[in-house]
Amino acid sequence: MGHFCPQGSGSPTPCPVGSFFPELGALSLSQCRPCPPGKYCLNPGASQPTGLCFAGFFCSGGADSPTPRANSSLSSCLLKILEGSTIRTNATWMQNLPCFNNSGRDASGIKAAAVSREDLDQTVTDSPPSLKTPQYACSTYRGDICPRGFYCLMGSAYPHSCEAGSYCNQTGLEAPAGPCAAGYYCPRGSSEPHANPCPTGHYCPLGTQLPLPCPLGTVKNN
Template structure:
């Protein structure tokens, strides 16, 4: 196991690092199996993978060490891994993160290559890249980039979950929670880069802004609790959630104290002996 013997061999030849072979009787180098995604094969002649990829790194297949590193020109290989892993949104986040670092690359043609049976890896296996492009033919993984995190045994970077941020490379888990008054979409690298928009409030760890309730309005950025939403001003109504200005004036024949959500609030019909103009105050 871990070796192959071509015709006329004087002695077994070991499978190279980055591969393993769990069965005896092999006669060709092609019988050596590429180390599975999420694992590494450190020694030649291995019958099983050496272990799982270290935290803060990902091993995309064929890794010969627990902490693989790639050069800048091979970034496109990771983009294709993310795309083939049905993570198009996260790949877009990755491209956005890369644009901030000035990295560029051309797309390559890829194809799916079936992986050999092996012990289950910690994360789902990523597709293996097969390409005549030398950079990608030798791509084995890298340190986890900003905007992502990589637990032990990662086959590809996990996008930072919405509501959290990943502000540096080599993270095992998100660095922390999104700040109160801000929201953090998937792949965020900063806890306070997206202020909560008008008409909404954002508690700690907010993935998406929460709309202010009916009968309220909020015309400024920020705000971490529903108390940031102000009652609809007197004489007006607010019949939608998440608005920055009143929906309109109270209807004639009705009056609208602060906090109304209807143009014609039934409990505020103009009373006997009074009149209510369009502005909606009781006179």
């Protein structure tokens, strides 16, 4: 297990890091299986994945480390991960969520998938097929540190957008940083607690997801 034996070989060849094979009788490298999303395969010749991706990181498939880091030129692959994920139930789309690269700087104007709480409890079993084709630039993408506006639980196959009413203001978070500040509201995927001031005629207590209208007979001027 964890090895393959081409025709005429004198000894078994181990499956490379980032892959495994749980059976006997493999004949070629192509039979070695990429490490599944959410897990990593640290050693060559593995018959099973080594363990779960560390909290604060996500492993999108084929990871050889619990803390994968992607080259900044592959940062757009995160969008493909979110677009191509097999988990689509109750997913919504949000505009202009913060993107990231390995320098920790933000870039705006990119779509990202906001996944519902029910989805967080499910397991991704397949990587988007287009990511792993040899001709595609993202075929070498294995995951990365969790970007701003998202958090990554242990065993994450992709980043989870920060929940409404909270904010995720740095990379590598395993949970939201805290509730939205009073006087402000934080929609899903927020990266700052003071980004959206409560509008006139509404009030926003600590952890507000959307502004609440002032009751009849009251007024809020600022």
